[in-house]
Amino acid sequence: MAAPQKSTIDSRLESILFRVEKPGRYVGGEHNQVRKSWHSIETHVALVFPDIYDIGQPNLGLAILYDVLNQQPDVLAERAYAPWVDMETQLRESGLPLFSLESKTPLNKFDILGFTLPYEQIYTNVLNILDLSGLPLLSSERGAEDPLVIAGGQACYNPEPMAEFIDAFAIGEGEALILDITRAYQEWKRWHGPREELLKALARIPGVYVPGFYEVTYLDDGSIAHVSPRMQGAALPVQKRIVAKLPPATTRFLVPNVETVHDRISVEIMRGCTRGCRFCHAGMVNRPVRERAPDEILQAMQAGLSATGCEQIGLLSLSSSDHTRILEIIRGVYEKFKDQRVQVNLPSLRIASFSVDLMDELKNLRPGGGFTLAPEAATERMRAIINKPLDEEVILETARTIFAHGWLSLKLYFMIGLPQETMEDVQAILDLARKIKGIGKSLKGNRVRIHLGIATFIPKPHTPFQWYSIEDAQSLQAKIDLLKDGTRKSDIKMTYNPPDSTLLESWLSRGDRRLGAVILQAWKNGAKLDAWTERFNLSAWLSAFETCGLDPDFYTKRQRSLDEILPWDHISTGVSKRFLLTDLRLSQAGKTREDCRNNCFNCGILDTFGSLKPSEEEVYWGCP
Amino acid sequence: MTDTQPIRVRVCFAKGGDLRFTGHLDLQRLFERALRRSGLPLRYSQGFNPKVRLNLASALPLGFSSEAELLDFWLDAPLDHAVIEQRFSAALPADIHIRQVKFVPNDLPSLQASLQSSRYRVTFQPPLDTNELAEKLTALLAQETIPFSRRAKTADLKQLLLSARWQETVDSADLLLEMKSTPEANGRPDELLSLLGLAPGTYQVCRTGMTFNSTEGENNG
Numbered sequence: 001m002a003a004p005q006k007s008t009i010d011s012r013l014e015s016i017l018f019r020v021e022k023p024g025r026y027v028g029g030e031h032n033q034v035r036k037s038w039h040s041i042e043t044h045v046a047l048v049f050p051d052i053y054d055i056g057q058p059n060l061g062l063a064i065l066y067d068v069l070n071q072q073p074d075v076l077a078e079r080a081y082a083p084w085v086d087m088e089t090q091l092r093e094s095g096l097p098l099f100s101l102e103s104k105t106p107l108n109k110f111d112i113l114g115f116t117l118p119y120e121q122i123y124t125n126v127l128n129i130l131d132l133s134g135l136p137l138l139s140s141e142r143g144a145e146d147p148l149v150i151a152g153g154q155a156c157y158n159p160e161p162m163a164e165f166i167d168a169f170a171i172g173e174g175e176a177l178i179l180d181i182t183r184a185y186q187e188w189k190r191w192h193g194p195r196e197e198l199l200k201a202l203a204r205i206p207g208v209y210v211p212g213f214y215e216v217t218y219l220d221d222g223s224i225a226h227v228s229p230r231m232q233g234a235a236l237p238v239q240k241r242i243v244a245k246l247p248p249a250t251t252r253f254l255v256p257n258v259e260t261v262h263d264r265i266s267v268e269i270m271r272g273c274t275r276g277c278r279f280c281h282a283g284m285v286n287r288p289v290r291e292r293a294p295d296e297i298l299q300a301m302q303a304g305l306s307a308t309g310c311e312q313i314g315l316l317s318l319s320s321s322d323h324t325r326i327l328e329i330i331r332g333v334y335e336k337f338k339d340q341r342v343q344v345n346l347p348s349l350r351i352a353s354f355s356v357d358l359m360d361e362l363k364n365l366r367p368g369g370g371f372t373l374a375p376e377a378a379t380e381r382m383r384a385i386i387n388k389p390l391d392e393e394v395i396l397e398t399a400r401t402i403f404a405h406g407w408l409s410l411k412l413y414f415m416i417g418l419p420q421e422t423m424e425d426v427q428a429i430l431d432l433a434r435k436i437k438g439i440g441k442s443l444k445g446n447r448v449r450i451h452l453g454i455a456t457f458i459p460k461p462h463t464p465f466q467w468y469s470i471e472d473a474q475s476l477q478a479k480i481d482l483l484k485d486g487t488r489k490s491d492i493k494m495t496y497n498p499p500d501s502t503l504l505e506s507w508l509s510r511g512d513r514r515l516g517a518v519i520l521q522a523w524k525n526g527a528k529l530d531a532w533t534e535r536f537n538l539s540a541w542l543s544a545f546e547t548c549g550l551d552p553d554f555y556t557k558r559q560r561s562l563d564e565i566l567p568w569d570h571i572s573t574g575v576s577k578r579f580l581l582t583d584l585r586l587s588q589a590g591k592t593r594e595d596c597r598n599n600c601f602n603c604g605i606l607d608t609f610g611s612l613k614p615s616e617e618e619v620y621w622g623c624p
Numbered sequence: 625m626t627d628t629q630p631i632r633v634r635v636c637f638a639k640g641g642d643l644r645f646t647g648h649l650d651l652q653r654l655f656e657r658a659l660r661r662s663g664l665p666l667r668y669s670q671g672f673n674p675k676v677r678l679n680l681a682s683a684l685p686l687g688f689s690s691e692a693e694l695l696d697f698w699l700d701a702p703l704d705h706a707v708i709e710q711r712f713s714a715a716l717p718a719d720i721h722i723r724q725v726k727f728v729p730n731d732l733p734s735l736q737a738s739l740q741s742s743r744y745r746v747t748f749q750p751p752l753d754t755n756e757l758a759e760k761l762t763a764l765l766a767q768e769t770i771p772f773s774r775r776a777k778t779a780d781l782k783q784l785l786l787s788a789r790w791q792e793t794v795d796s797a798d799l800l801l802e803m804k805s806t807p808e809a810n811g812r813p814d815e816l817l818s819l820l821g822l823a824p825g826t827y828q829v830c831r832t833g834m835t836f837n838s839t840e841g842e843n844n845g
Contacts, residue, residue: 017645018687018825024650027642031658031717255657257646257717263653309657309715311675341674 016090024258025053028101031255034070041076046110050125053081058262078102082125098132107133117153120508121531124523158461158568163211164516172240207241224565237572244612245619249300264312273318274597274622281460289622314345330361370409378428409449417457417471430486454496461568464583467560473499506556512567576604630667630698640689641719648683661715667698681735690831738837746799754797784811
């Protein structure tokens with residue numbers, strides 16, 4: 001590997017930094033940053049979050065991989081983020097490549113570039129970063145001297161839209177895969193084989209998807225005819241990898257020197273969710289539920305706080321109140337941290353699993369701030385359709401308890417555009433919000449604030465709703481208008497997504513491999529930083545679809561047939577298509593399924609991963 | 625715990641390297657966290673969201689380095705200078721270097737309130753011709769007023785500049801400036817240099833010292 005041109009970059013970087021906004025984004029140097037000597041380390045990995053530092057730095061997934069890789073004596077991991085527009089201009093004008101924060105090494109000098117793809121709106125940034133690093137965008141055009149480009153993260157359960165650009169996808173949990181991939185790379189590199197051999201070795205690792213080894217053919221109607229492996233040993237389907245027990249939590253967090261969007265550290269208390277909400281991608285793809293024990297959580301919190309000096313810590317999970325020992329955790333947290341001037345955030349509390357005990361304990365934990373509840377739908381009919389069953393009385397009672405405990409500000413999250421939703425269901429959102437406001441007022445008077453957060457339903461792959469079309473923009477707009485009008489009259493604050501703003505996510509989340517050409521063309525048309533609402537360039541995308549001869553509505557406004565081969569069918573999350581289909585039918589019949597920790601519905605997780613399940617004493621799995 | 629008199633600690637520190645690109649508010653948070661990591665018995669503010677009590681003398685513009693920044697913070701219990709310095713240093717990033725730790729009386733006014741002026745050293749890299757620059761500066765200073773605009777308002781730089789002189793170096797010359805640093809009138813070397821046609825990033829600025837009110841300057845502590 002050639003020596004990085006550190007000194008040159010540093011001196012040229014110097015003058016650039018005076019010309020950009022918030023230059024601290026580009027220099028690293030955070031407390032707990034790991035610096036290793038480039039030349040004495042065999043393998044160099046750049047972990048890339050394809051949005052700006054402010055968004056990417058707090059990402060827990062990347063922090064975990066940074067920690068895991070840097071614990072290996074023969075591996076060095078550094079970080080890179082997308083530059084903001086002003087920095088990109090400066091880099092291009094001065095002919096500087098994008099570089100890592102730690103050693104300011106150009107990304108094309110690394111052995112492996114690992115992108116995290118938590119959501120779809122950052123795909124063009126990946127192309128932009130490859131381009132700024134002087135690398136060919138297409139996997140097929142990269143040679144033996146170029147870094148291996150891999151990607152992982154929640155969006156990769158449908159890797160197809162990015163298949164042309166990424167050499168290999170890590171499907172599933174990064175902790176389970178990253179070292180296998182790194183070791184395979186090292187073996188190949190020592191042996192000096194052709195790049196094809198590296199890709200073959202990777203394709204043989206369970207959980208690694210090398211799209212170049214799979215051929216996709218299409219029917220005349222545009223749906224998929226076949227997905228077939230072109231290489232012996234390439235798995236079909238590619239089964240996601242998981243860790244049977246969550247490894248010790250990362251505690252040596254980097255402490256940013258400039259402000260980021262979530263300036264706190266996090267401890268994951270539980271992974272997965274057993275509730276089975278039918279719209280929820282995270283709830284389906286992250287099974288099974290695995291908990292961390294209270295002792296381990298408290299120790300990790302203390303270690304994280306001591307290592308960083310942070311004053312805020314978040315306890316993360318998809319549904320915190322579903323942790324079997326949540327009361328013990330909250331009591332423990334209060335006892336341990338009450339004198340340490342630490343603010344503890346416990347998001348994702350589920351209404352039905354609330355108890356007055358829990359509220360009493362929470363009150364100790366965070367006396368200020370607001371409270372958030374997510375009923376998602378406001379009629380019992382609708383809640384049965386999405387499988388989030390709740391009696392309205394329970395919701396109202398929960399709100400009453402929240403106000404009675406002294407909270408004055410309550411955020412309510414709902415979705416619109418759900419399957420079979422009518423105007424009455426949307427009106428019911430308003431009615432429910434007003435009732436809750438009334439309860440608040442009767443207990444606490446005019447100081448009570450209600451904030452309505454309205455999200456647009458987007459059907460996601462690997463969920464029971466994956467076959468549905470999205471609602472058309474006009475009818476969504478009518479629903480938004482109804483809510484806007486009603487909330488204004490009732491002095492309720494409301495936030496929502498304009499219908500156009502969710503199109504990109506809708507196209508890409510259920511896209512096929514042909515969308516690669518659209519992403520490339522959209523990027524050429526100037527699309528980048530698409531997740532920034534004010535920068536999203538709809539016409540760049542529409543024109544890209546046109547150039548590529550593809551119809552955007554094919555991906556969103558089409559009810560998929562139940563026997564259609566879906567672009568992500570060859571990627572397995574462990575939850576079977578048969579289960580999703582049954583669940584869809586139950587939804588259409590207005591029937592719910594209870595929390596599956598009480599009653600296994602045979603989703604497929606135990607068939608796939610049951611042999612990994614540790615004893616109950618060792619770790620709590622949600623599967624009975 | 626809080627009914628005892630707090631111990632006011634004054635730290636003089638140098639700041640450089642990549643931390644030049646960490647601004648004032650971010651630097652405050654960096655110190656809060658470093659102090660929390662240090663394990664020193666810190667005094668916190670009262671109220672709902674107690675914060676580490678600390679106080680920086682003056683915001684250093686983004687991109688400047690400094691040899692003489694000042695920070696006050698408060699302890700709940702007395703400790704030896706050396707212990708404070710050792711523990712605080714260990715918790716700080718390498719781009720901050722503690723130069724001195726001392727105790728000052730609690731009744732001194734805040735650092736910001738008594739700051740009068742700052743001294744800066746501006747260094748230039750060849751091929752920039754400092755002789756030519758010196759001529760331009762002389763011409764500029766000969767003007768009766770030096771109008772410049774800051775945030776859409778016009779001000780007179782001459783009122784903010786206390787002194788300017790050159791100091792020869794091996795292959796160039798440094799410009800030594802003293803400028804007012806009060807809340808009402810705060811001079812910035814980069815504003816002067818842009819009037820001379822120099823863009824930020826083509827020179828380096830280092831704050832070399834600060835002057836406080838003669839009544840209770842830091843040396844009276």
